Amino acid sequence: MAFEESEVRYVAALARLSLTDEEIHRFSTQLKQILSYVDKLNQLKTDDISPTSHGIPMQNVFRKDEVIPSLDVEKALSNAPAREGPFFLVPRVIEDA
Amino acid sequence: MSAFETVIGLEVHLQLATRTKIFCGCPTLFGSSPNSQTCPVCLGLPGVLPVLNRRTLESGLKVALALNCRIQPALKFHRKNYFYPDLPKGFQISQYDLPLSFEGVLEVPAAAEAPAFAVRIHRAHLEEDAGKLVHKEGSRASLVDYNRAGIPLLEIVTEPDMRTPEEAYRCLQTLKHTLQYLDVSDCDMEKGSLRCDANISLRPAGAKELGVKTEIKNLNSFKHVRNALAYEIRRQQEALSSGGKVIQETRLWDDVKGVTLLMRSKEFAHDYRYFPEPDLVPFVLQSEEIQAVRRTLPELPPARTRRFMEQYGLSSYDAGRLTSEKQLADYFESAVQAGGVPKATANWIQGDLLAACRERNVEILDLKVPAAHLAQLVLLVEHQTVSSRMAKDLLKAMMKTGEAPEPLVKRLGMSQVTDSGTLQAAAQTVVQGNPKAVSDYRAGKRQAIKFLVGQLMARTKGQANPELAHRILESVLKEGA
Ligand SMILES: [Zn+2]
Numbered sequence: 001m002a003f004e005e006s007e008v009r010y011v012a013a014l015a016r017l018s019l020t021d022e023e024i025h026r027f028s029t030q031l032k033q034i035l036s037y038v039d040k041l042n043q044l045k046t047d048d049i050s051p052t053s054h055g056i057p058m059q060n061v062f063r064k065d066e067v068i069p070s071l072d073v074e075k076a077l078s079n080a081p082a083r084e085g086p087f088f089l090v091p092r093v094i095e096d097a
Numbered sequence: 098m099s100a101f102e103t104v105i106g107l108e109v110h111l112q113l114a115t116r117t118k119i120f121c122g123c124p125t126l127f128g129s130s131p132n133s134q135t136c137p138v139c140l141g142l143p144g145v146l147p148v149l150n151r152r153t154l155e156s157g158l159k160v161a162l163a164l165n166c167r168i169q170p171a172l173k174f175h176r177k178n179y180f181y182p183d184l185p186k187g188f189q190i191s192q193y194d195l196p197l198s199f200e201g202v203l204e205v206p207a208a209a210e211a212p213a214f215a216v217r218i219h220r221a222h223l224e225e226d227a228g229k230l231v232h233k234e235g236s237r238a239s240l241v242d243y244n245r246a247g248i249p250l251l252e253i254v255t256e257p258d259m260r261t262p263e264e265a266y267r268c269l270q271t272l273k274h275t276l277q278y279l280d281v282s283d284c285d286m287e288k289g290s291l292r293c294d295a296n297i298s299l300r301p302a303g304a305k306e307l308g309v310k311t312e313i314k315n316l317n318s319f320k321h322v323r324n325a326l327a328y329e330i331r332r333q334q335e336a337l338s339s340g341g342k343v344i345q346e347t348r349l350w351d352d353v354k355g356v357t358l359l360m361r362s363k364e365f366a367h368d369y370r371y372f373p374e375p376d377l378v379p380f381v382l383q384s385e386e387i388q389a390v391r392r393t394l395p396e397l398p399p400a401r402t403r404r405f406m407e408q409y410g411l412s413s414y415d416a417g418r419l420t421s422e423k424q425l426a427d428y429f430e431s432a433v434q435a436g437g438v439p440k441a442t443a444n445w446i447q448g449d450l451l452a453a454c455r456e457r458n459v460e461i462l463d464l465k466v467p468a469a470h471l472a473q474l475v476l477l478v479e480h481q482t483v484s485s486r487m488a489k490d491l492l493k494a495m496m497k498t499g500e501a502p503e504p505l506v507k508r509l510g511m512s513q514v515t516d517s518g519t520l521q522a523a524a525q526t527v528v529q530g531n532p533k534a535v536s537d538y539r540a541g542k543r544q545a546i547k548f549l550v551g552q553l554m555a556r557t558k559g560q561a562n563p564e565l566a567h568r569i570l571e572s573v574l575k576e577g578a
Contacts, residue, residue: 068122087240
């Protein structure tokens, strides 16, 4: 299975990863190897097997609509790299027209 | 300019009213102090597990059934991946290939001068809301409040079945009215419980293929939707008729300027790399469970309209108007149960009461006229205790004081004179005091009696029953001839 350098660049951009040309080349080669290994699964006959999204035979796990106390604001913010009052502070994102 | 056909589709996000968020136990109270309703799950801290709130599924199911959707027998959640600071996990838990429901239909009833039509529902699925970003004027930073992150939403997507901004407006109104019947959301646009985006494209009239669409966001009311769509039709028409192209993009409605503007956001690849949410198991809905939820559905507008026509003898327009809004229909039925004659009750609601609502910009329940009071008013007119003209004044007094009509009639000395003895005596006096009109009448000028009825009404301070006054005058005039 092909995994071109252009695709590595694209996926890296989506994941907000900044990679050097050397890394892109290396990852492209490695990802090709990994994908062709996984590709072996396609040789299996799976016509009679229904699709699964989970390895465990479990379904319908619910909770009741009952309140569990939230974190204290100070605790919620304690891992934040930056804050202002009770808010998380992030670099400005422009969304206005 | 009519060489183009407009094609409109809508996307509505409905906040489901629950005590807790969709995947964690944080409360969902509106207006709480920032970041006071968060926990490791909705903050996306490592190692936590989301667990589905059963009530969100039930509420979503209710809406799906009310919109005549097919229900997915086994549904799954997916991760929709993108980076934005209002999304703490870096993905939103949503649904992808196996949504809660699909292929529904919403019947939009006839309006005063427009026929009914149907809008197909493409799908309705469950997902979690994102946090709220507060942009600080002149600052290089934004503030984030994650109280809203993880609030349960139902996203309802219509097929592109609308052809005018007015149809989109009516579709949204009908949708909102239907949702209000279900009691699953407060549907408050100001609080963001109901949000709407619109997709619009033009194509040459008669063409099968859809044109390039734009998506309009920042629509804070149904009126904005209508205005933004009307503007966007003009903009796209101008582009296409001058040989230009419409570019697929997201535009924001600026209500102050009355225009849509291209949304400039940080480069935002529309490649969400959906994949199954490994932390949530599939949900299998047995048909008995679906039937159980179906049984909890209230009588919805189309069925209630039919019943109002049969049971109360209302016209289809009256029945449709009254049942479009649950509180209006409930109010009508309470008044009828309290003894109000159905037709007259419907007329009062659609006439004076709704006019007062529009004038004061309030709901019918805010008018200080409980349904039982309206029923009494209807009966006072029916029993001719007050004339219909006096009843209008009486209603005004009722809205002012909140009192029941009967004591008010006594206090204001309003009751109609229906005692024929009293009227007989007054009629004699009128006839004696107006010889000119009497002789005109007797000379064949039948119109002259109107003047005499007026005199009689004046003598009784407007409290005579006009029909009775007319009859008694006629007989007095006949006797004296
Ligand atoms: Zn939480």
